Amino acid sequence: MPNLYKAIPFINEAELLAQGTSFVHKLHPLAKLTGTLAYIACVISFPRTNTTGLSAFLLYPVITAAVANIPLRFFVARLLIAAPLSLAAALAGLFAPMGAQAFISVLIKTVLTVSAVSLLTATTKMTDVDAQLARLYVPAVFRAPFMMIGRYLSALTEEAAAMSRAYSMRSRGGKVAMRNMGSFLGQLILRSFDRAGRVSLAMKLRGNGNAIAITSTAHNAPRARDLVYIAALCAAFVLLRIFDISIIIGSLFINP
Amino acid sequence: MIEIVNLSVEYGVSGQRSALSEVNLAIAAAERVALIGANGAGKSTLLLAICGAIPASSGSVSIDGLPWTKREKDNPHGKAGLVFQNPDDQLFMPTVYEDIAFGLRSNNVSVVETDKRMEEMLTRLEIAHLKDRMCHTLSGGEKRLAALAGVLVMRPDYLLLDEPASFLDPRAKRRFVALLDSLAQGFILATHDMDIAARLCSRVIILKEGKVFADGGTGLLDNEALMDQAGL
Incomplete structure (x- = not known):
């Protein structure tokens, strides 16, 4: 529990990285969002037994992360969070026909999709992503949970960290005992509600009546280079989806 | 003019x-008013009620003749x-710039x-160098300035400050007080710091147990018997 303080920089890391100034960061948020959605659509549309075609999709996160200067640990940390769920899903199909390939396919798809979303969050401010989702007519009811989680998760973590520190300082540095867990979690929820209420009030008092709608700096329409980026990226994804580049390259070196 | 008539607020x-x-x-x-009182005397509640952020159980608050109806309660910005x-x-946006512009x-x-x-605001508060910083990385004094900037930039007719000098070290406090002193507009300042109240304000309102206990000039701050009765 005392290590919760270490989780705060982890939660804020994406927003910190999104302040970067690389070429990728400077692209219009709509271009990055569209590219990510196209990428995910292509990846998840692969048949469950095709693993060679999928592997070529690794190029996108690798190249983009290098250009945007996003460290590998950023992806690894987020992949570790998704790993248990993904592993469970993959294991469920392991003993079906072509199970081994399906198992690998699920894991690769997890790596690719989680990397793509992580890349988007590390190169685009959360408010900008929300603004573009609004531009794409995604209803507020779907955008609100995304923004609320993003906004209040750090508040919740800070409260939990403060409480656990106070607890450990009066319990010889120990973890929260099970007998105290109920009241600890209850207090955490109450404190978090209070904190969230104050944040919500601060928003309302500055004119944000529903405490959900988000403002963004990305009011301008995409420029020519953004449109070229979207077109090139989507074209590349479609080509990689249709043609199995791994097999094509492999066939160049193997005589029939 | 802020007019508060028979205002009661009840919780629970x-x-x-x-x-x-x-x-x-x-x-x-244009008045500079210090709102003082012991913990739980109702200072913060009064400020929130003036903003229309919490409903009155009875009585009314009006600003420039405009009462807060339910609709206006949700949209009180601009006045206070x-x-x-x-x-x-108060700082909920990722960067200082985004938060002030919110x-x-x-x-x-x-x-x-x-x-x-x-x-204009970044220059006036001398925080231009902070504009791209993540809010959670700021020091206490910097956070305080950013929070003030986020409110002042909206040019409210009435400025309400709830314990603005808390969490500040002496130097940051001096800077913040000098900044408040330089403001052209009046404000209502809820504080426990009598020195700040005496320096910045011309009128002192003392609250005790949710009621106005005393209302007068800064001379009230020197009346030890009165302050003692007020629980201060």
Whole structure:
């Protein structure tokens, strides 16, 4: 529990990285969002037994992360969070026909999709992503949970960290005992509600009546280079989806 | 003019706890008012009620003759701007710039006007160097300035400050007080710091158990018997 303080920089890391100034960061948020959605659509549309075609999709996160200067640990940390769920899903199909390939396919798809979303969050401010989702007519009811989680998760973590520190300082540095867990979690929820209420009030008092709608700096329409980026990226994804580049390259070196 | 007539605020499901009880006050726009009282005396509640952030159980609050109806309660910006006691509650956007600009953007202020006001505010509060910083990385004093900027940039007619000097070291406090002193507009300042109240304000309102206990000039601060009776 005392290590919760270490989780705060982890939660804020994406927003910190999104302040970067690389070429990728400077692209219009709509271009990055569209590219990510196209990428995910292509990846998840692969048949469950095709693993060679999928592997070529690794190029996108690798190249983009290098250009945007996003460290590998950023992806690894987020992949570790998704790993248990993904592993469970993959294991469920392991003993079906072509199970081994399906198992690998699920894991690769997890790596690719989680990397793509992580890349988007590390190169685009959360408010900008929300603004573009609004531009794409995604209803507020779907955008609100995304923004609320993003906004209040750090508040919740800070409260939990403060409480656990106070607890450990009066319990010889120990973890929260099970007998105290109920009241600890209850207090955490109450404190978090209070904190969230104050944040919500601060928003309302500055004119944000529903405490959900988000403002963004990305009011301008995409420029020519953004449109070229979207077109090139989507074209590349479609080509990689249709043609199995791994097999094509492999066939160049193997005589029939 | 802020006019508070017979204002009562009660908390709890069936109003078990009275936070304010029949408060009557009239505060002119240019006045600098110190709101003092012991913990739980109702200072923060009064500021929130003036903003329309919490409903009155009875009585009314009007600003420039405009009462807060339910609709207006949800949209009180523009008239009264509140700087929270804890800046962490107020700084919710990722960067300082985005947070200060939040109110302007929420109110659909044009991009050109937003940029102009932001430039002016960052320069005036000498925090231009902080504009791209993540809010959670700021020091206590920097957070306080950013929170103040986020409210001042909206140009409220009435500025309400809830314990603005708390969490500040002496140097940051001096700087903050000098900044408040340089403001052209009046304000209502809830504080426990009598020195700040004496330096910045011309009128002192003492609250005790949700009621106005005393209302007068800064001479009240020197009346030890009165202060003792007020629980201070």
